[in-house]
Amino acid sequence: xxxxxxxxxxxxxxxxxxxxxxxxxxxxxxxxxxxxxxxxxxxxxxxxxxxxxxxxxxxxxxxxxxxxxxxxxxxxxxxxxxxxxxxxxxxxxxxxxxxxxxxxxxxxxxxx
Amino acid sequence: xxxxxxxxxxxxxxxxxxxxxxxxxxxxxxxxxxxxxxxxxxxxxxxxxxxxxxxxxxxxxxxxxxxxxxxxxxxxxxxxxxxxxxxxxxxxxxxxxxxxxxxxxxxx
Numbered sequence: 502x503x504x505x506x507x508x509x510x511x512x513x514x515x516x517x518x519x520x521x522x523x524x525x526x527x528x529x530x531x532x533x534x535x536x537x538x539x540x541x542x543x544x545x546x547x548x549x550x551x552x553x554x555x556x557x558x559x560x561x562x563x564x565x566x567x568x569x570x571x572x573x574x575x576x577x578x579x580x581x582x583x584x585x586x587x588x589x590x591x592x593x594x595x596x597x598x599x600x601x602x603x604x605x606x607x608x609x610x611x612x613x
Numbered sequence: 614x615x616x617x618x619x620x621x622x623x624x625x626x627x628x629x630x631x632x633x634x635x636x637x638x639x640x641x642x643x644x645x646x647x648x649x650x651x652x653x654x655x656x657x658x659x660x661x662x663x664x665x666x667x668x669x670x671x672x673x674x675x676x677x678x679x680x681x682x683x684x685x686x687x688x689x690x691x692x693x694x695x696x697x698x699x700x701x702x703x704x705x706x707x708x709x710x711x712x713x714x715x716x717x718x719x720x721x
Contacts, residue, residue, distance in 0.1 A: 503657070503658075532707055534707060534708075534709075536709075543711060543713055543714070544699065544701075544711035545711075546708045546709060546710065546711075549706065549707050549708060551707075556706060556707065557706040557707060557708045559708060589654060591656060593656075595707060597707075598706060598707045599643065599644050599703065599705070599706065599707050600644075600661060600707075601646065601658055601661040602646065602658065602707070602709065603658060604648075604655070604656035604657075604658070606654070606655055607654055607655075607656075609654075
């Protein structure tokens with residue numbers, strides 16, 4: 502158990518819908534990262550927050566947004582869902598901005 | 614952006630065998646991590662190793678930053694070592710760029 506929790510574990514929804522994925526980092530970690538894993542794209546970095554502020558951004562779609570709250574948990578919002586958004590979404594956390602990252606169990610999103 | 618290449622893409626071993634996985638990257642980095650994704654999908658951090666050598670039980674890793682490669686050694690492999698091994702690199706931020714992985718199958 503990495504200490505990073507993600508909810509829900511599975512999510513099945515329809516095209517055009519909006520979903521929210523939630524992540525709680527390890528105790529003491531200030532950085533939260535979101536990654537997407539799909540068969541065709543592999544593991545892709547989406548976005549990083551550090552102590553509530555956006556720190557780095559990857560190829561995150563405009564339909565996707567994230568935030569980190571004062572208690573350091575983070576949410577990833579995916580809207581206007583398309584079939585191609587079906588993937589495993591991971592949250593990771595670390596103490597600072599460039600050290601060991603610990604991954605949560607992931608949320609498997611299926612868009613029908 | 615930085616490119617990460619892992620080799621071999623697939624590896625099949627008998628239990629007890631040793632193996633070496635390689636990760637090449639195209640530019641200087643100050644963050645390099647090895648992960649194991651088990652058959653249930655969980656990503657487990659094995660090493661944070663931007664340079665030098667580290668060992669953890671039957672696993673060890675070496676990164677030669679000046680030559681832009683890292684090696685992961687697995688000795689006396691066990692069936693529980695099966696899964697996908699990822700190398701991931703980064704520079705100046707926490708953003709990690711992942712390779713495509715090496716899929717390892719250890720047969721009893």
